[in-house]
Amino acid sequence: MQLTNRRYIGSKTKLLDWIFSEIKNNTQGKSFFDIFSGTGSIAERALSLYNKVIVNDILSSNKIIYEAFWGKEKINFCLINEYKNLFIALTNIEKENYFSENYGGKYFGLNDAKKIGYIREIIEENYKSKVLNKREFSILLASLIYSMDRIANTVGHYEAYRKISIKDDRFRFELIDLNDYQNKEIEIFQEDANSLAPKIYADIIFLDPPYNSRQYSRFYHVLENLVDWDKPELYGVALKPKPKNMSEYCRNGAAKVFDDLISNLKCKYIVVTYNNTYNSKSSSSQNKIKLEEIEKSLNKRGVTKIFESDYKFFNAGKTDLPNHKEYLFITEVKNEK
Template identity: 40%
Template sequence: MAVAVKTNEYKTSLINNRRYLGNKYKLLPFITGVVNDECPDITSIADIFAGTGAVSSAFTDKVIITNDLMYSNYICNYAWFGAEEYDPQIIIECVVRYNSLTDLEDNYMTDNFADTYFSRDDCAKIGYIREDIEALYKKGDINTRERAILITSLLYAMDKIANTCGHYDAYRKGVEFDKALELYVPMANRQNNPNNQCFNTDSNDLVKNIEADLVYIDPPYNSRQYCDAYHLLENVARWEKPEVFGVARKMDRSTMKSKYCTQSATEAFEQLIGDIKAKYILLSYNNMAEKGNDRSNAKISDQDIMRILEKKGEVKVFSESYKAFTTGKSDIDDNQERLFLCRCFN
């Protein structure tokens, strides 16, 4: 029998309540303005480097296809945009129960991460909750989307208190852990478009098998691999309990590397554009080509972007200034996010 839970016993979260490198949430008015003005006849959008799903969240009136190479992003996108219905009461009851947990035993998280990114007690809680979500799913007590929403709640809660500067390349040593893990209830739509799809695969492979009116492309710009910056969230999302190593306690990430962070980015981009089936392609790419340090510099030149897109259709370029996220090693002025809109020939 369901247990009545008062609304003041839990807090809620929205899709943008998460820190993430390259997050486009603040640029949504710019992006949606271009789409609304230039692409009036679209009913479906494929966001093939979706990240946290911020851009997709602005187009929930359309059929949404999301994709990301990282499972931790895929599971969050499935939570927010998945076509499957879910029971909000189940999520609320689990969140309230998880937040009340105390005095937990050691587990994979305490064994590997105690007093690094999180305190020992929070690691015990993270490990217990993640194990419990899988147990509920395997017993059939929660469906696939409910599982995704609970994992999303956990990942957002972790990110809110993590002892980092916004990513997991390192943790700060000798600090006091003054914030305790608290899960929020994600305010995901109960009924999304039944034709929505969420993928966790290589974008270059995906575009060979999907079609959409608009394909939005927001690839990594530089050599910073997202699986390096968010390895711990990826570890907890996958929950395969791998061996971790080094000071940063990273797992093996060799199968999660993106070509768009390497010297082969231009070649990968050209192949991607050639295989896309859409009326419009909208590429988001900033003007970091020679502005930051070597790791920050863009991997694809403007000349190559234009050359490749102009083979596919008619191209317009839009730009808007914004403050770039840096790790403190780059002093970057006049940073611009550019949107390259390609109206495809066929």
């Protein structure tokens, strides 16, 4: 399974060629900082172009995936394959576990949920006993995320499960496909973007922040719960834990937060993607930052060029935007920090 083989709202995978074509034609540099990394597809493409790539995302599930694909720690491939074979060979798990008790028969079939929870316990126990190092732990856990994502009873995210009859016994554990980036300098963070910005310099800083009220930590709460494995009490029909890692970019003060971030970036170029869902009929899809607010913040730092591309947006069924576009802003910074 490749890095981009995920169902994830706002993913820029299909726009990579366009985005990096404009970046290549309008910037120069050797280092690249993806400050809202999401699926990591932008960072993965950047790794083929720049000597140093820095990634950051507030979600634990995304950080684990970055560490799995790009971590520098040496791994024992024979050991990883032993676990793979063990997990593939699992048949009926009789005993219930935290994962199956909460998500079985809802987000996953009951037997599949038992397997997922059982595998998660094995990964945790072997990491705590130091049989697995951190990178090996991350690879197995990321592989579990990708494997279960293929059979989840959802519409592409985990905001809620579908109220339909679930097909069970579909889960199959597969390993992620690792590439060699040992010759690249890679730094991985899990911090609030505005707090991290003043601490990091890169020639090019790429921003794709959330622009509407959809909190990613709530959309992917099942994956976050699986990674953190604190086994909290869950609430409501959707079985969510208490809120954490909530983004200010999904609130009404997003424009001010964005302006603060832009003012503190340390770089030669700022690249921002933006989509025009401010006229959406769905309140959750409506942008919290207006196009002119983006321009105003960027123009404080330098000369800004704007590019646009037609692009199909995430649609939950309430919104119809036939003229939906993706915008790309590239600002050459004049007042470097």
